[in-house]
Amino acid sequence: MPEIASLLDSMAEQTRRHFEQRGIEQPIVVGIHSGGVWIAEVLRQRMGYTRPMGKLDISFYRDDFSRIGMHPQVRPSELPEELDNEHILLVDDVLFTGRTIRAALNELFDYGRPASVTLAVLVERDGRELPVEAAIVGAHMELGTGEQIKLRGPEPLRLERVKLEDGR
Amino acid sequence: MITAAFPARPLPQPGPLPNDLQLTSSGQLRHLLTVEGLSRELVTEILDNAESFANMNEKAVKKVPLLRGKTIVNLFFEASTRTRTTFELAAKRLSADVLNINVSTSSATKGESLLDTLRNLEAMNVDMFVVRHQQSGAAHFMARHVEPGISVLNAGDGRHAHPTQALLDMFTIRRFKGDFTRLKIAIVGDILHSRVARSQIHALNILQAGEVRVVAPHSLLPAHVEDLGVHVFHSLEQGLRDVDVVIMLRLQRERMEHAHLPSEHEYFQLFGLTERRLLVARPDCLVMHPGPANRGVEIDSAVADGAQSVILQQVTFGIAVRMAVMSMVMGVRSA
Numbered sequence: 465m466p467e468i469a470s471l472l473d474s475m476a477e478q479t480r481r482h483f484e485q486r487g488i489e490q491p492i493v494v495g496i497h498s499g500g501v502w503i504a505e506v507l508r509q510r511m512g513y514t515r516p517m518g519k520l521d522i523s524f525y526r527d528d529f530s531r532i533g534m535h536p537q538v539r540p541s542e543l544p545e546e547l548d549n550e551h552i553l554l555v556d557d558v559l560f561t562g563r564t565i566r567a568a569l570n571e572l573f574d575y576g577r578p579a580s581v582t583l584a585v586l587v588e589r590d591g592r593e594l595p596v597e598a599a600i601v602g603a604h605m606e607l608g609t610g611e612q613i614k615l616r617g618p619e620p621l622r623l624e625r626v627k628l629e630d631g632r
Numbered sequence: 633m634i635t636a637a638f639p640a641r642p643l644p645q646p647g648p649l650p651n652d653l654q655l656t657s658s659g660q661l662r663h664l665l666t667v668e669g670l671s672r673e674l675v676t677e678i679l680d681n682a683e684s685f686a687n688m689n690e691k692a693v694k695k696v697p698l699l700r701g702k703t704i705v706n707l708f709f710e711a712s713t714r715t716r717t718t719f720e721l722a723a724k725r726l727s728a729d730v731l732n733i734n735v736s737t738s739s740a741t742k743g744e745s746l747l748d749t750l751r752n753l754e755a756m757n758v759d760m761f762v763v764r765h766q767q768s769g770a771a772h773f774m775a776r777h778v779e780p781g782i783s784v785l786n787a788g789d790g791r792h793a794h795p796t797q798a799l800l801d802m803f804t805i806r807r808f809k810g811d812f813t814r815l816k817i818a819i820v821g822d823i824l825h826s827r828v829a830r831s832q833i834h835a836l837n838i839l840q841a842g843e844v845r846v847v848a849p850h851s852l853l854p855a856h857v858e859d860l861g862v863h864v865f866h867s868l869e870q871g872l873r874d875v876d877v878v879i880m881l882r883l884q885r886e887r888m889e890h891a892h893l894p895s896e897h898e899y900f901q902l903f904g905l906t907e908r909r910l911l912v913a914r915p916d917c918l919v920m921h922p923g924p925a926n927r928g929v930e931i932d933s934a935v936a937d938g939a940q941s942v943i944l945q946q947v948t949f950g951i952a953v954r955m956a957v958m959s960m961v962m963g964v965r966s967a
Binding site for chain 2: 521523524525529530532533534538539540541543570573574575576
């Protein structure tokens with residue numbers, strides 16, 4: 465498993481370059497519960513961003529609600545600032561199918577109309593089901609079928625390869 | 633002390649025990665017919681879910697796509713504005729399609745025509761019924777007869793139950809007061825005709841409220857009300873002493889067949905909540921009312937609109953609580 469600290473170093477460098485190139489001083493960082501919030505917190509700190517951070521719980525926007533029902537313990541989404549015309553740095557731990565990001569984008573747009581949304585992920589893996597790509601990526605990983613990658617945290621943060629029992 | 637056990641009450645309640653109907657074999661909510669018999673865990677889960685929906689008001693789009701494509705029928709056999717509109721808004725904020733049907737009370741008072749109405753609506757492929765009916769047990773009746781996969785929410789049946797009202801009251805109390813075990817709560821007024829009071833007492837017992845009091849004249853109390861685990865007071869002055877929450881009930885004049893009361897004026901003199909009377913309660917005592925309030929009958933305007941009143945917050949929270957219940961019963965159907 466890759467060292468989280470070095471992944472975060474790389475993400476911070478990519479983030480700096482990305483927003484510098486576009487002449488954006490400071491985006492609003494928004495993390496997706498739970499792992500994305502952990503990563504977003506560290507990344508925001510490394511970047512020295514001072515604007516308050518947003519947190520999204522996308523449970524109400526999932527596309528599998530009618531199959532698996534209410535997610536237990538939905539935490540309220542918190543977006544401390546207006547999103548209209550703002551540049552957003554959306555952060556998640558693992559990019560897999562892209563469905564979480566689809567849900568997060570839908571929720572973001574229910575709060576306002578951002579000027580842009582940039583996606584940053586700690587790990588991207590194969591298996592995309594939607595046209596979603598990250599601009600800032602800590603590591604790319606190839607996983608076997610029935611394997612998943614999980615971020616454990618918040619203290620300390622570590623990545624774990626999980627073998628799924630019966631496919632899913 | 634409050635007794636934990638719920639006595640078997642001689643309420644008109646047909647058929648199997650409510651929990652056999654309203655819970656799935658794994659204990660999840662499938663219908664919501666009554667608060668009675670629900671576990672503390674499940675009630676807390678409903679309140680927790682409502683908490684996440686209560687935060688939606690800050691969003692530009694006050695809607696989530698959770699129940700997109702579902703059809704919910706508000707089937708009201710009895711007049712209601714607040715309950716029906718908050719159920720309707722709750723459904724719409726979950727992105728469901730809503731149909732409001734107000735059935736004239738004269739043409740449908742017997743079980744058979746209720747069943748007929750039910751079958752016709754089922755034929756339109758609906759997913760949920762929110763039902764209010766003047767007969768106790770109407771929601772149970774529907775829950776027993778609906779197709780599998782359709783949920784029934786009781787929005788008030790006769791004198792029996794009004795579970796979502798009780799849950800939104802619990803939500804309101806929890807929001808302002810936190811832990812129930814330290815609280816003294818007084819329910820004041822027309823307990824006899826009140827399905828709200830019955831549901832509230834069950835909910836408060838489930839959440840292990842410190843002390844539940846009912847305050848009313850003899851003529852407005854059901855027989856053996858003590859069996860529900862409440863302390864009975866016939867004087868407002870004594871009943872309100874040191875309470876943390878006072879819940880005023882509407883005097884249900886439309887349900888009074890006999891002379892339960894000498895006059896409204898006299899009722900107000902004895903049981904109407906005024907600022908002066910409220911002084912014996914704790915200084916931070918919440919004033920609640922399920923609405924619609926009869927000002928000058930059970931509550932003085934100065935109190936209803938006063939600093940301690942959370943009557944309008946109850947209405948706001950009612951939407952979140954109903955959203956929680958609706959999404960829980962719909963989330964369970966295919967599990």
